[in-house]
Amino acid sequence: MFKSISNKYLRYFTIFIYFVILFFCAIELNFLWLFGYTPDMQDIRNPVISVASEVYYSDGTLIGKYYHENRSPVEYNKISPNLVHALVATEDVRFYKHGGVDFYGFFTSMVSTAKGDKRGGSTITQQLGKNLFSTRKRKSQGLIRHIPVLRTVVYKIKEWLTAYKIEHVYNKQQILTMYFNTVPFGNNSFGIKTASLKYFNKTPDVLNPAEAATLIGMLKATSTYNPINNPDKSLQRRNIVLGQMEKYGYLKKQEYDANVAKPLGLDLSFVDNESTGDSYLRQAVEKWLKKWCKDNDYDLYEDGLKIYTTIDSRLQKYAEEAVAEKMKMLQRRFYGIWGNKNPWRDSKGVEIKDFLLKAEQRLPVYAVLNKKYNGDTVQINKYFEAKKKMRVFTWHGERDTVLSSVDSIKYYTKLLNTGMMTMEPSTGKIKVWIGGIDYKYFKYDHVNQAKRQAGSTFKPFAYLTALDNGYTPCDKFTDKPVSISYTYDGKQETWSPNNADFKFSYMDMSLRWAMGKSVNSITAQVTEKVGWDKIVDYAHKVGIESPLKAIPSVSLGSNDVSVYEMVRAYSTFLNKGQKVDPLLVTKITDQQGNVVGEWTLKQEQVISPEVAWLMLYMFRGGMEEPGGTSQALWEYNGLWKKDNQIGGKTGTSSDYVDGWYMGITKDLVTGIWVGADDRSVHFNSSESGEGSHTALPIFGAFMEKVYADPKSGYTYGPFPKPFVKITKEYNCPSPRMARDSGEVDSSWAPVDTSAVPTQQPQPIEPEKTEQKPPR
Missing domain, CATH: 3.40.710.10 (DD-peptidase/beta-lactamase superfamily)
Structure with missing residues (x-):
C-alpha cells in the first residue's frame, strides 16, 4: 500500500501517521488490555465525580459514609470573572483558542523544561479530565504501566483523547464551571465555593483579584502555597498570578499595583457545619486503612467501597451512654472543685499566669494576625477580646452564645x-x-x-x-x-x-x-x-x-x-x-461486591x-x-x-x-x-x-x-482455669483487714483468694499517686 508513494520521505511520514492512528485506536479500545480504561462518550456525557464509600458495624448496620462533604457546586454566573481570568492567565492562556489540546503550549513547555524552567503543558480541559476520570490511577492502567517511558506517553494520549471528547460535548463556560466545581484546594476543600468560604469567608462571585489569585495560585501545589500554613510562599505565588493577569490584559497596571500591595487578608471565621455526620470511629477506620488504600490505589472518598468493621453496635452504644453519663457527672464535679478559680496550675498548685497567652499563640490564626498587624499586640488582643456569635458544646446539647475568642479558650480548656x-x-x-x-x-x-x-x-x-x-x-x-x-x-x-x-x-x-x-x-x-x-x-x-x-x-x-x-x-x-x-x-468490597481486602x-x-x-x-x-x-x-x-x-x-x-x-x-x-x-x-x-x-x-x-443485655453475647463468669500446669506458688494467704481501723487484724488467717469474696471487702484506701521522674 505504501510502496505506491514514490517520495520516500512522504512514504515514511505516511507510515508514521498510519501507526500513530493505530496506536491511538489501540489506546481508545484498550487493545489486549494493554492500555487500561479510557472514558467513552457515555462517561463524558454523564460524569460521576465520586461515589461514597460506606463503613459498617460488624452486624451490617451503617456507621457512616466517606465522601467529600466540602464540595458545593456553583453555576458559572456565581463565579467571579477574576477567578476565570486568573485561571486562564496562569494555567491555560490559549484556552479559548484550542479544542482541548494545545500542541503549541505542549511543545513550548517541553522546551522550557529542557532549559530548566519546568512548567506543565496540560490544558484546563485536560486537567478537568484527570479530575473527573482519574486517568492516571492504577485502575485506569493496563499492562503498559510497567514500561516507564511508554507508560507516560500512553497517559498523555489518553488525556488528549479525553480532552477532545469533553470539548465535543461541552462549551467553554461549562468546562470552566465543571473545573471550578471539581478542583481540590487543600484542607479537604473541593470546589471553588468551599475554598472561597474557607479562606476568605466569601462566596466566589465577590472575590477581588488578589483573593482570586491566591486561590488559583494554590493549584500548582496546594500544600506548598497554602495561605494558612505557608503565608509567605502563598503571597509570592499570588503575586505571580497577578503578574500573569496583567501580562495578558486582564488587569491594568494600576489595578495590578493595588492588588500586589494588599496583604493576604484571610478570614478564617467561616464555620463549616457539613461534617456533623463525622465521628471518631469513622476517622479511625480511615486512618487504619490509609496504607492499604495507598498500596492498592483506592480512594475512600471516591471509589464506592463497602468497609466492614469489627465494632459491635450494641457495645458501642452502651459505651457511649456510659461515657456521657459519667463524664457529665465528672464535669460537674470539676466545676464544683474550682468554682471561679482558673484550673491551669503548675505542680505546686500555682496558677500559670501566661497560660491563655500561650494558648492563643498556638492557634493558626495568631500567626496570620501577627503578620497582619506587624506584631502589634494591642491589635491582636482586640481580635481575641472581640465578642462573636458562636455555637458551643455543652453536656445539655449545643448552645448558641456570644463569646470572645479568649473566653472560648477558657471555656473549652476547662472541659474534661x-x-x-x-x-x-x-x-x-x-x-x-x-x-x-x-x-x-x-x-x-x-x-x-x-x-x-x-x-x-x-x-x-x-x-x-x-x-x-x-x-x-x-x-x-x-x-x-x-x-x-x-x-x-x-x-x-x-x-x-x-x-x-x-x-x-x-x-x-x-x-x-x-x-x-x-x-x-x-x-x-x-x-x-x-x-x-x-x-x-x-x-x-x-x-x-x-x-x-x-x-x-x-x-x-x-x-x-x-x-x-x-x-x-x-x-x-x-x-x-x-x-x-x-x-x-x-x-472491604468494591461497587460490584467483589472482596478487594480481607x-x-x-x-x-x-x-x-x-x-x-x-x-x-x-x-x-x-x-x-x-x-x-x-x-x-x-x-x-x-x-x-x-x-x-x-x-x-x-x-x-x-x-x-x-x-x-x-x-x-x-x-x-x-x-x-x-x-x-x-x-x-x-x-x-x-x-x-x-x-x-x-x-x-x-x-x-x-x-x-x-x-x-442477653443479646450482647457477653455473659457473667469466672476467669479461665489455668491454661497449663502452674508450677509457681500462687494461692497465697492475705491478711484480713480490720473493718474500721485499717490496721492488720492480729488474728489474721490465710484466705482462699482463688474465688470472688462473698462479702464486700473493706473500705477502699487512697490510690497511689505516681511521682514525676527526675529531670
Whole structure:
C-alpha cells in the first residue's frame, strides 16, 4: 500500500501517521488490555465525580459514609470573572483558542523544561479530565504501566483523547464551571465555593483579584502555597498570578499595583457545619486503612467501597451512654472543685499566669494576625477580646452564645475529655472505639492519637517481668522507703518514690497484694530487683509501641502511651500470652461486591501461658486483696452475678492530671483514660482526680449495660482455669483487714483468694499517686 508513494520521505511520514492512528485506536479500545480504561462518550456525557464509600458495624448496620462533604457546586454566573481570568492567565492562556489540546503550549513547555524552567503543558480541559476520570490511577492502567517511558506517553494520549471528547460535548463556560466545581484546594476543600468560604469567608462571585489569585495560585501545589500554613510562599505565588493577569490584559497596571500591595487578608471565621455526620470511629477506620488504600490505589472518598468493621453496635452504644453519663457527672464535679478559680496550675498548685497567652499563640490564626498587624499586640488582643456569635458544646446539647475568642479558650480548656477502647483478645477484634466526648468540637482522637502518662496502669509490666524471671505472686516485700541511684544521660540521679499518703506501713506484702493495693514502694523495689531496662523490654514485648525512657520510674507510668497500646498489651494476658494485632476492619468490597481486602487474626506468643494466667490472677487482686484499688466496682451490683470475676488496674499520673482504668473480664479488655486535653488543667485531690474516681466508673457503668443485655453475647463468669500446669506458688494467704481501723487484724488467717469474696471487702484506701521522674 505504501510502496505506491514514490517520495520516500512522504512514504515514511505516511507510515508514521498510519501507526500513530493505530496506536491511538489501540489506546481508545484498550487493545489486549494493554492500555487500561479510557472514558467513552457515555462517561463524558454523564460524569460521576465520586461515589461514597460506606463503613459498617460488624452486624451490617451503617456507621457512616466517606465522601467529600466540602464540595458545593456553583453555576458559572456565581463565579467571579477574576477567578476565570486568573485561571486562564496562569494555567491555560490559549484556552479559548484550542479544542482541548494545545500542541503549541505542549511543545513550548517541553522546551522550557529542557532549559530548566519546568512548567506543565496540560490544558484546563485536560486537567478537568484527570479530575473527573482519574486517568492516571492504577485502575485506569493496563499492562503498559510497567514500561516507564511508554507508560507516560500512553497517559498523555489518553488525556488528549479525553480532552477532545469533553470539548465535543461541552462549551467553554461549562468546562470552566465543571473545573471550578471539581478542583481540590487543600484542607479537604473541593470546589471553588468551599475554598472561597474557607479562606476568605466569601462566596466566589465577590472575590477581588488578589483573593482570586491566591486561590488559583494554590493549584500548582496546594500544600506548598497554602495561605494558612505557608503565608509567605502563598503571597509570592499570588503575586505571580497577578503578574500573569496583567501580562495578558486582564488587569491594568494600576489595578495590578493595588492588588500586589494588599496583604493576604484571610478570614478564617467561616464555620463549616457539613461534617456533623463525622465521628471518631469513622476517622479511625480511615486512618487504619490509609496504607492499604495507598498500596492498592483506592480512594475512600471516591471509589464506592463497602468497609466492614469489627465494632459491635450494641457495645458501642452502651459505651457511649456510659461515657456521657459519667463524664457529665465528672464535669460537674470539676466545676464544683474550682468554682471561679482558673484550673491551669503548675505542680505546686500555682496558677500559670501566661497560660491563655500561650494558648492563643498556638492557634493558626495568631500567626496570620501577627503578620497582619506587624506584631502589634494591642491589635491582636482586640481580635481575641472581640465578642462573636458562636455555637458551643455543652453536656445539655449545643448552645448558641456570644463569646470572645479568649473566653472560648477558657471555656473549652476547662472541659474534661476521654478515650475508651474495648477489645476481644481471642479474636483480636476491636469492639468499642470512643475517641472523645464529641467529634464535632474535639477532633483529637484520645484512643490512638493522644498519648498520656499511664500512672499505675503501667505497674503490671514490672510484676510481669518479675514473674517471668523467677518470682511468684506470693513472694513478699516490705512496704518501706526506697532510694534508687542510677545514671541517665550521663548524669547520676537518685529516685525516692513516696506512697500516696506519704506513709509506709513496714508490713510484708505479697506481690499480688502489693499490685492490687498499688503500693509504690514495693513496685520500686521490684523494679530495682528485675531492672528497669527489662521492664521496658517486656512492655514492648506484650504490645507497647511508644518509646519508653529506661529509668526506675518507668514502672510507675512516667512515660506517655496511648489507650490503644495499653489495651493491646493487657490483651496479651487474657490471650494466653499471645500478642495480637488489633483488628478494626475485616473485609472491604468494591461497587460490584467483589472482596478487594480481607484481614484475619495475627498473633505471636510472647510470654508463656503460665505467666499469662498468673498475671490474670494478679489482676484479680485489685478486687480481692485488702485495699485493692479496683474495689469501687463493688458499688455496681449488676457486675456481681453467677460468680463473675473482674480484674483490673487503676492509674493516676502526678498532680491528678490523668486518670486511667484498665478492666479485664473473661472475654474482654477495656482501657479508659480521662483528663483535660491540656496537662496544666487537672483535679486537685485524690478524692476527685484518681483513676478510681474518674475512669473506673465509666467501666462499671459500661459493663453493667453489657451484662444486662442477653443479646450482647457477653455473659457473667469466672476467669479461665489455668491454661497449663502452674508450677509457681500462687494461692497465697492475705491478711484480713480490720473493718474500721485499717490496721492488720492480729488474728489474721490465710484466705482462699482463688474465688470472688462473698462479702464486700473493706473500705477502699487512697490510690497511689505516681511521682514525676527526675529531670
